[in-house]
Amino acid sequence: MGAFLDEIDLLVRSRHAVLYVVTHEEGRLEDLLFGQAHDQGKKLFGWTADRGLYEYLGHHEPGKGIADMKPPTEVLREIQRTGTPAIYLLKDFPAFFDDPAVVRQLRDLAQDLRHKYQTVILSSPKLALPAELDKDVAVVDLPLPDAGELLELLRAVCVELRRSDKEAVALSKGDADALVQAAQGLTLSEAENAFAKAAVTRGVLDRKDVELVLSEKQQVIRKSGLLEFHPPDTSMQDVGGLEALKQWLLRRGKAWEPKARAFGLPAPRGVLLLGVPGCGKSLTARAVAQAWKLPLLHLDLGRVFGGLLGSSEENMRKALRVADGVAPAVLWIDEIEKGLAGGMSSGQSDSGTAIRVFGTLLTWMQERAGEVFVVATANRIEQLPPELLRRGRFDEIFFVDLPDACARAEILGIHLRKRRREPSGFDLGGLAKASEGYSGAELESCVQEALFAAYDNGRDLENEDLLAAIDEVTPLSVTSAEDIARLRAWASTRARSADPSPEEVGEARG
Numbered sequence: 001m002g003a004f005l006d007e008i009d010l011l012v013r014s015r016h017a018v019l020y021v022v023t024h025e026e027g028r029l030e031d032l033l034f035g036q037a038h039d040q041g042k043k044l045f046g047w048t049a050d051r052g053l054y055e056y057l058g059h060h061e062p063g064k065g066i067a068d069m070k071p072p073t074e075v076l077r078e079i080q081r082t083g084t085p086a087i088y089l090l091k092d093f094p095a096f097f098d099d100p101a102v103v104r105q106l107r108d109l110a111q112d113l114r115h116k117y118q119t120v121i122l123s124s125p126k127l128a129l130p131a132e133l134d135k136d137v138a139v140v141d142l143p144l145p146d147a148g149e150l151l152e153l154l155r156a157v158c159v160e161l162r163r164s165d166k167e168a169v170a171l172s173k174g175d176a177d178a179l180v181q182a183a184q185g186l187t188l189s190e191a192e193n194a195f196a197k198a199a200v201t202r203g204v205l206d207r208k209d210v211e212l213v214l215s216e217k218q219q220v221i222r223k224s225g226l227l228e229f230h231p232p233d234t235s236m237q238d239v240g241g242l243e244a245l246k247q248w249l250l251r252r253g254k255a256w257e258p259k260a261r262a263f264g265l266p267a268p269r270g271v272l273l274l275g276v277p278g279c280g281k282s283l284t285a286r287a288v289a290q291a292w293k294l295p296l297l298h299l300d301l302g303r304v305f306g307g308l309l310g311s312s313e314e315n316m317r318k319a320l321r322v323a324d325g326v327a328p329a330v331l332w333i334d335e336i337e338k339g340l341a342g343g344m345s346s347g348q349s350d351s352g353t354a355i356r357v358f359g360t361l362l363t364w365m366q367e368r369a370g371e372v373f374v375v376a377t378a379n380r381i382e383q384l385p386p387e388l389l390r391r392g393r394f395d396e397i398f399f400v401d402l403p404d405a406c407a408r409a410e411i412l413g414i415h416l417r418k419r420r421r422e423p424s425g426f427d428l429g430g431l432a433k434a435s436e437g438y439s440g441a442e443l444e445s446c447v448q449e450a451l452f453a454a455y456d457n458g459r460d461l462e463n464e465d466l467l468a469a470i471d472e473v474t475p476l477s478v479t480s481a482e483d484i485a486r487l488r489a490w491a492s493t494r495a496r497s498a499d500p501s502p503e504e505v506g507e508a509r510g
């Protein structure tokens, strides 16, 4: 957990004396802070509204209370008074933020302690920082446990299991690493539960439990409500056209190899897919994870902003923390602009909150070390904040246009094959010609309609059915021609074409 302590250290050295750590893992925080205080020759004090102020004498060893000081204003006054180099962990302190005296005192303290060796840490599972404290209190997330911490936990669990039954554990070093990797993205106590559950299911903890721990993790993450593991159900072969994009992705995929890092390549960060509805943006997002053999996490922005799950800023931080924990992974943010618009207009959150939540996402995208690849999709450019498009957030921005004739033939082929029809039995060239201006989604529904018609007529699918279905549809490119033209004009200077074949360029622009 070096990174977290380094961040705290950096904040302290840049004269931030009051920090707000958001975490459910209080015990782990105590442990980390005790180690830090010990290394720096400082004392660690704790405070709760119930116990008052006490000193930690060892790991997990809060000593006797040294003073009553249960009222929050008293403990703050005490910290201000003494000059002992120390870290003060004030638990659930944010619960007192609605008292103006407390807020005022904290602000004064933040200024006073800038030149002293005292650090105040407010901890709470929730993030609720009043605007008055924005400048004086730095918010830090306690990241989820890293592989080292989880391995330590697994060791402790194994020792415990072996104590009652010598045969209860059958793990090689490799198996243990696989279990640890499966548990990444969980808190320590969640991981402990998952390991324990896995151990009792078949009476032994072994390699086969990797699956169990993985599915336990998926459930835990689903319960958090914002992120969802997406099953790997789409491959690059399911995506027709978009050759430039596919090639770019396959090339970037190689940058995940450790060898590539040694070679000097940065970890891939993300891609933004903009474009015409129904042309394969979401489809490609799902295919990336499978192509790279990484887990796919879907971030539901609508829910982040929905307000049903509590503070949206906290939700966003939580989701990003889990994504960081699961890394390496692909984080899919679908229709990124809709989440934003929802946040702006929903009654629950004012536009200030929406901007802050989005800021959280942007900062994370800018500052994270890598290992989480973001695939964001959007089709309404007016709603995209310019900051999102700035260099550095994404490795590349692609514009996904309507498929050209060649891509249309490919897409028809893909969907025929999905429905167990051999594409070579149809005149794909002719069908592609007849469907100029059709999106991938529209082509798919033509295949579907044609199948219905054939079934209705009591025979197998024929080329004529497909032609008739194509003839029936008025594509979006006709009904929304202006929107699409605007999108193209906008993208021509800002995004790279996902399929820049000469034919397509001629067809689309002409």
Ligand SMILES: Nc1ncnc2c1ncn2[C@@H]1O[C@H](COP(=O)(O)OP(=O)(O)OP(=O)(O)O)[C@@H](O)[C@H]1O
Pocket: 238, 239, 240, 241, 242, 275, 276, 277, 278, 279, 280, 281, 282, 283, 284, 377, 378, 379, 403, 411, 414, 439, 440, 441, 442, 444
């Ligand atoms: N390039 C394509 N190749 C194969 N199938 C496609 C393609 N584009 C679209 N489809 C089909 O249409 C469906 C909808 O496409 P998708 O969800 O990827 O569109 P989108 O670009 O994300 O649109 P929106 O902007 O409306 O979200 C896909 O699930 C797939 O079946």
Ligand SMILES: [Mg+2]
Pocket: 281, 282, 283, 334, 335, 377
């Ligand atoms: Mg989509």
